[in-house]
Amino acid sequence: MQRIVFTTTPGRIIDEIVHSASPSSVIVLADENTSRLVVPNIDSETVASAPVIIIAAGDEAKTITTASHVWDKLSALGATRHSLLINVGGGMVTDLGGFAASTFKRGIEFINVPTTLLGAVDASVGGKTGVNHGGFKNEVGVFNEARAVVLSTAFFNTLPQIELRSGYAEVLKHALLIGVDEVNRWLDYPIELFPYESNRLLGMIETGVNFKLHIVEQDPHEQGLRRCLNLGHTVGHAFESFALMRGTPVPHGHAVARGLVAELILSHLKCGFDGSWLHRLAKRILALYGNQLFTCDDYPTLLNLMHHDKKSVHGEINCTLLTAPGQFVNDFTVEDSDMCTALDIYRDLME
Amino acid sequence: MQRIVFTTTPGRIIDEIVHSASPSSVIVLADENTSRLVVPNIDSETVASAPVIIIAAGDEAKTITTASHVWDKLSALGATRHSLLINVGGGMVTDLGGFAASTFKRGIEFINVPTTLLGAVDASVGGKTGVNHGGFKNEVGVFNEARAVVLSTAFFNTLPQIELRSGYAEVLKHALLIGVDEVNRWLDYPIELFPYESNRLLGMIETGVNFKLHIVEQDPHEQGLRRCLNLGHTVGHAFESFALMRGTPVPHGHAVARGLVAELILSHLKCGFDGSWLHRLAKRILALYGNQLFTCDDYPTLLNLMHHDKKSVHGEINCTLLTAPGQFVNDFTVEDSDMCTALDIYRDLME
Numbered sequence: 001m002q003r004i005v006f007t008t009t010p011g012r013i014i015d016e017i018v019h020s021a022s023p024s025s026v027i028v029l030a031d032e033n034t035s036r037l038v039v040p041n042i043d044s045e046t047v048a049s050a051p052v053i054i055i056a057a058g059d060e061a062k063t064i065t066t067a068s069h070v071w072d073k074l075s076a077l078g079a080t081r082h083s084l085l086i087n088v089g090g091g092m093v094t095d096l097g098g099f100a101a102s103t104f105k106r107g108i109e110f111i112n113v114p115t116t117l118l119g120a121v122d123a124s125v126g127g128k129t130g131v132n133h134g135g136f137k138n139e140v141g142v143f144n145e146a147r148a149v150v151l152s153t154a155f156f157n158t159l160p161q162i163e164l165r166s167g168y169a170e171v172l173k174h175a176l177l178i179g180v181d182e183v184n185r186w187l188d189y190p191i192e193l194f195p196y197e198s199n200r201l202l203g204m205i206e207t208g209v210n211f212k213l214h215i216v217e218q219d220p221h222e223q224g225l226r227r228c229l230n231l232g233h234t235v236g237h238a239f240e241s242f243a244l245m246r247g248t249p250v251p252h253g254h255a256v257a258r259g260l261v262a263e264l265i266l267s268h269l270k271c272g273f274d275g276s277w278l279h280r281l282a283k284r285i286l287a288l289y290g291n292q293l294f295t296c297d298d299y300p301t302l303l304n305l306m307h308h309d310k311k312s313v314h315g316e317i318n319c320t321l322l323t324a325p326g327q328f329v330n331d332f333t334v335e336d337s338d339m340c341t342a343l344d345i346y347r348d349l350m351e
Numbered sequence: 352m353q354r355i356v357f358t359t360t361p362g363r364i365i366d367e368i369v370h371s372a373s374p375s376s377v378i379v380l381a382d383e384n385t386s387r388l389v390v391p392n393i394d395s396e397t398v399a400s401a402p403v404i405i406i407a408a409g410d411e412a413k414t415i416t417t418a419s420h421v422w423d424k425l426s427a428l429g430a431t432r433h434s435l436l437i438n439v440g441g442g443m444v445t446d447l448g449g450f451a452a453s454t455f456k457r458g459i460e461f462i463n464v465p466t467t468l469l470g471a472v473d474a475s476v477g478g479k480t481g482v483n484h485g486g487f488k489n490e491v492g493v494f495n496e497a498r499a500v501v502l503s504t505a506f507f508n509t510l511p512q513i514e515l516r517s518g519y520a521e522v523l524k525h526a527l528l529i530g531v532d533e534v535n536r537w538l539d540y541p542i543e544l545f546p547y548e549s550n551r552l553l554g555m556i557e558t559g560v561n562f563k564l565h566i567v568e569q570d571p572h573e574q575g576l577r578r579c580l581n582l583g584h585t586v587g588h589a590f591e592s593f594a595l596m597r598g599t600p601v602p603h604g605h606a607v608a609r610g611l612v613a614e615l616i617l618s619h620l621k622c623g624f625d626g627s628w629l630h631r632l633a634k635r636i637l638a639l640y641g642n643q644l645f646t647c648d649d650y651p652t653l654l655n656l657m658h659h660d661k662k663s664v665h666g667e668i669n670c671t672l673l674t675a676p677g678q679f680v681n682d683f684t685v686e687d688s689d690m691c692t693a694l695d696i697y698r699d700l701m702e
Contacts, residue, residue, distance in 0.1 A: 049612070071484055072484075075487060078666065080661070080666070082664050102493065104491060105489075105492075108494060136426060140456075141454060187650060290404055308426075308429070313432075
């Protein structure tokens, strides 16, 4: 069972976890940013004495080529089946590092140290690892949990506002799945104000992470219940891939925020989700993330991306929808015509 | 739990298994040889109507680049998380196909249809999947079992003698782990005579596979007991990698056969394994596989390969040794000097 630690002294916790794992060697994986801004500031003997594999930052580097580079470095560093990899970074680093570790010599242990709000709430729980491939998000990967995930707001201090907002979308998604009070709590939180309210934020992250853990424990391989966590993601992934294809990538969370609006519109149309909630959320998301730039000419491309989504069983568009905050319906099959209607309304709402 | 079927009507069994899996689509993976010689002759409606992904044959093609090609084709064929891949081929195809399936969209189901004796007895049981990387054998992969393995001697008819001998080494290894009677049974079997004695061979394969299953069930992640299956492989892998590095690749089973001799010499030196057994086995292996061409100048390279073996925990050379047929000692740490002595004796014995 994966250990999740919320802490204000991440370095000490990492040392403890490594000590109890007693690996044959320890290697740190970080990207160009976190290797410079975060790794030197983790107060950990283990991290300080470990070799660091540095990869390029950003989703464009989340490829099998980068994973290959990590395998090469692990081999060159003499890593064995009993070595341990510490992934220090955002979701890209923890996803790719988790995949590289899970497949190196058929699997070595790894620890995730998320350095972004998005990584803390989303990418580090549930054992999803992977890389993008052939233009599709996370097309190649495995389900495999880290030995431990070390969560600390200490790392968010160097985080640009754009990344903090990206994480906010994922916690908002959790809030929508949890219920009315949690949605209110997040809609009231001033994520645009800096410095953030550290304690309030950590408490909210903990609620979101624990909710996700609760769901994932009941359904580790995404056979049923867990699909609720895909709320906003069928359309969100399509928006993200679409932006990438056009050469104007948007952060994952920004795409998910917009995907949430589109799927709440569908929830309103098909499941009776309350219109005033929809408008309140759409307004907040528009204020934080701006609108999505596409026209009705782009619908066929967007629909095609949705039909290719991993959640699709027989090529249909598959969404999680809400009847109300906290009440979700998984595996709702959405007709192309309904999706187009939702995209029409989305363009009106988000202008 | 993986289903293993011994059958004389593999096509019908494949159709049954696919029917019960009810996948969203079925795709066949084969190499240049099996796509031509085996796939068209499988009497299966499912296989006949499925698209076939064809990859190059041979261990040199067992790379992440080939796996990438398979992922690309799966994406292009519209495969979903609920598609099923049927791997038809030797260990290279089932290892690589198993890895590609286990990582495509974080894992789709697959069926293995081994077409070689080696694949039947070795590569299809135990959930080892993977590809070679950076000059190391199976450096990248995962543990993941097929939904089913369909074993039939029907496929061995088109098998070259060299492949049959390759498989013989692995079954001989199982026999050495099982006990005296099984070793005698295999040493008496005239593997060099063609056509093979089909029923006798199938019975012997079944004993070997069932022994392996019994071991793997007790230790799915190779934490302890299962390491006995590595008998012959620490030195065998080094021989195989060495031959590959010199541009004169040898079949896996041939390298393992020679590795068995070297490790039985070590067993004799360090664990009291009987000398007359050693000589009888060495004589048979020499007759079937010929000698291994290396000199004492190559010892540092061979030792280095053994120190880099996956089974190594802290960089030491780790072997399974025998005190007698059926009596094994796992995780025996071998000193470099003892290995050099064993290699000296090996060169004498195998000349």
